[in-house]
Amino acid sequence: xxxxxxxxxxxxxxxxxxxxxxxxxxxxxxxxxxxxxxxxxxxxxxxxxxxxxxxxxxxxxxxxxxxxxxxxxxxxxxxxxxxxxxxxxxxxxxxxxxxxxxxxxxxxxxxxxxxxxxxxxxxxxxxxxxxxxxxxxxxxxxxxxxxxxxxxxxxxxxxxxxxxxxxxxxxxxxxxxxxxxxxxxx
Numbered sequence: 001x002x003x004x005x006x007x008x009x010x011x012x013x014x015x016x017x018x019x020x021x022x023x024x025x026x027x028x029x030x031x032x033x034x035x036x037x038x039x040x041x042x043x044x045x046x047x048x049x050x051x052x053x054x055x056x057x058x059x060x061x062x063x064x065x066x067x068x069x070x071x072x073x074x075x076x077x078x079x080x081x082x083x084x085x086x087x088x089x090x091x092x093x094x095x096x097x098x099x100x101x102x103x104x105x106x107x108x109x110x111x112x113x114x115x116x117x118x119x120x121x122x123x124x125x126x127x128x129x130x131x132x133x134x135x136x137x138x139x140x141x142x143x144x145x146x147x148x149x150x151x152x153x154x155x156x157x158x159x160x161x162x163x164x165x166x167x168x169x170x171x172x173x174x175x176x177x178x179x180x181x182x183x184x185x186x
Contacts, residue, residue: 002105002158002161002162002165002166002167002168002169003160003165003166003167004166005105005107005167006105006167007104007105007107007123007133007134007135007136008038008104008105008128008132008133008134009038009039009061009104009124009132009133009134009135010038010039010040010102010104010121010135010172011038011061011102011103011104012061012095012100012101012102013101013102013156013171014100014101015097015099015100015101016099016101017097017099020095020097020100021095022063022093022094022095023060023093023094023095023096024091024092024093025043025047025048025049025091025093025094026048026049026090026091026092027049027050027065027067027081027090027092028044028046028048029085029086029087029088029090030084030086031048031050031081031083031084031085032083032084033050033051033083034080034081034082034127035049035051035062035065035080035081036062036079036080036126036127036131036132036133037062037063037064037079037080037131037132037133038061038062038132039051039052039061039062039124039135040052040056040060040061040062040121040124040135040149041058041059041060041061041062041094042056042058042059042178043059043178049062049092049094051124052124052149054121054122054124054138054141054149055120055149056149056176057149057176057177057178058149058174058176058177059094059096059177059178059179060094060095060096060097060100061094061095061102062081062093062094062133063093063094064077064079064080064092064093064131065078065080065081065090065091065093066078066089066091067081067085067087067088067089067091068087068088068089068090069085069086069087070086070087070088075089078131079130079131079132080127080131080132096179098173098174098177098179098180099173100173100174101153101154101172101173102150102172102174103156103169103170103171103172104121104135104136104137104150104169104170104172105136105137105167105168105170106119106136106139106167106168106170107122107123107136107137107138107139107140107167108139108166108167108168109139109164109165109166109168110137110139110152110155110163110164110168110170111163111168112155112164114142114152114170115153115154115155116144116151116152116153117142117143117144117151118143118144118145118146118147118148118149118150118151118152118175119137119138119139119141119143119148119149119150119152119172120138120141120148120149120150121135121136121137121138121149121150122135122136122137122138122140122141123135123136137152137170137172146175148175148176149174149175149176150173150174150175150176151172151173151175152170152171152172153171154170154171155168155169155170155171156169156170156171
């Protein structure tokens with residue numbers, strides 16, 4: 001996989017506490033952006049989940065939603081939020097643990113010597129057509145100053161993944177979490 005460009009967004013790998021919990025929030029009815037499972041999200045000033053852009057502090061990762069579309073009698077359960085949807089009873093699921101470790105594919109090569117470096121994500125607002133994010137770790141945004149969104153904490157285990165592969169899958173934590181002061185590099 002890491003020699004093939006096949007991004008899957010951010011997916012929870014493990015938590016130091018041993019428990020990965022999804023939280024419930026909401027999305028503003030008619031919110032004018034798509035949200036995909038595995039996409040970084042932030043908490044807006046109105047208390048609703050919104051898409052995070054490269055460089056933004058963010059709260060966690062979108063994990064799907066359910067909502068009652070305008071005029072419908074049955075709720076929709078979906079891995080994505082379609083832009084501009086008019087709905088009620090909106091429940092959005094997301095992760096928000098600042099210590100959670102995620103796996104993400106890089107858009108280039110990452111070696112073992114890059115563990116501890118920080119990067120922004122790229123392509124977060126794109127989807128694979130099934131409602132899942134194709135966000136990647138943007139290798140062109142490397143920093144050691146603590147100003148990027150994610151900190152690499154390891155190379156993901158896998159028989160098809162190795163340090164230095166063309167599209168390395170890495171383990172990251174959020175270093176620019178909305179609820180925690182910016183975490184500097186090691």
